[in-house]
Amino acid sequence: MNQRLQSLSHWMQQEQLSFALITSTANVFYLSGFYSEPHERLLALLVFPNDEPVLICPQMEVAQAKRSGWAYSIIGYSDIENPWEHIYTHMNKRSVTVENVAIEKTHLSLERYEQLCTYFSVRSTVNVEEKLRQLRMIKDEQEIAILRQAASLADYGVEVGVKAIAEGKTELEVIAAIEYELKKKGVRQMSFATMVLTGAKTADPHGTPGLASIQKGDFVLFDLGVILDGYCSDITRTVMFGQPNDEQKQIYHTVLNAQLAAIAASKPGTEIGAVDKAARQLIEQAGYGSYFTHRVGHGLGIEVHEYPSMNATNTMPLEPGMVFTIEPGIYIPDIGGVRIEDDILITENGAEILTKYPKEFILL
Known part of the structure; x- marks a missing residue:
């Protein structure tokens, strides 16, 4: 993983978090190198404390994500599919125990938060934005x-x-x-x-x-x-x-x-x-x-x-x-x-x- 993802994963280990759900264009780009304005569609990056991350984006943008240099798993979905079902299936394959989740509280909409809670038994949430602000504030x-x-x-x-x-x-x-x-x-x-x-x-x-x-x-x-x-x-x-x-x-x-x-x-x-x-x-x-x-x-x-x-x-x-x-x-x-x-x-x-x-x- 790149240094930015490693820093976030290390912080998640310290905070004992299950995974981070990153949904803003800016933070997805910062961590992945993939820049996308998905409009109403879901763009997300799942980051784990001890496993490789996964990118979720519309199917029509998968090729662009690969060209951006993203070397890990990509979940692409069509306009007639529910991306949350793909996320749920992927998480089950990884046998991820979901308890404490990091989210961007100023960006994640109430509708998407409800979807998150529908598919996963979220016990608590932590705002990941402060950590990402600290990382992004010092430019390389x-x-x-x-x-x-x-x-x-x-x-x-x-x-x-x-x-x-x-x-x-x-x-x-x-x-x-x-x-x-x-x-x-x-x-x-x-x-x-x-x-x-x-x-x-x-x-x-x-x-x-x-x-x-x-x-x-x-x-x-x-x-x-x-x-x-x-x-x-x-x-x-x-x-x-x-x-x-x-x-x-x-x-x-x-x-x-x-x-x-x-x-x-x-x-x-x-x-x-x-x-x-x-x-x-x-x-x-x-x-x-x-x-x-x-x-x-x-x-x-x-x-x-x-x-x-x-x-x-x-x-x-x-x-x-x-x-x-x-x-x-x-x-x-x-x-x-x-x-x-x-x-x-x-x-x-x-x-x-x-x-x-x-x-x-x-x-x-």
Whole structure:
């Protein structure tokens, strides 16, 4: 078994668990190397404390699972078959005594939990997610190499977007230009719906792009990322179309200084909360504290939002191998907003910035 499966199996031995039922796409991919979005169909990985794992997937995806490098048993099922019956038969052949089962409590639906309990006499359940979060939080060299490439493609996306800006062009037109050029680079999927916002809409941290057109005097905010080989990137840049007024200059430079302070605070052993506070303190001192309405960042990897949560109350120390975003922002309703976001890797020596698109106040 690979090191990830071995680590999980060893933990299961310590916890005296019968088996683990892993059903989320992200965790199945992390443990098996097989990436699948099964929609309503069941995708699952059964992991045992002292036996080889087994993958369950729709029959039409069995060949893909094998090509992904999965070397153990695969249970494929058709659309007219109940996968739980296949699982029950397989477990009987292995003579598995089912008592304590590890599940992903935030992912396993009530319907599937009831199926699990119908086919097996489950005595108790343990949440496996905390263990998997710990494993996934520290990236290995292969993961880091992919994340660097994904960050570079995110940089390119912003570059394309900035070049596409023109007076009267709509947010969606700029998005179309970005995604078209990234597709030509081989990017099949974005980390999330690409965001380009202009004018007062930049004051919405999770605004919805539409047919708003870019005008002189507008902030233009880009928030985008790509998925490369199963791993996400995430970058935000805010640029100025035309000449800024004094308040726009102050907002931008306050956010930039806050982001740089948070990056400078990102070192092995530093509590995560101190990173958030480093950015928040500068924004509060500038009088914009009430307009910084979210945490300073989030973990990044197979999912665009994963552990650790980069919030002010998190006392977890930073460790080499952690990858996360730092993205302070100021959002003033009816005026506009600025966010600057980079992907950060903690190394033995401090913080490596993976996203490299320029952060000086760009005037177009």
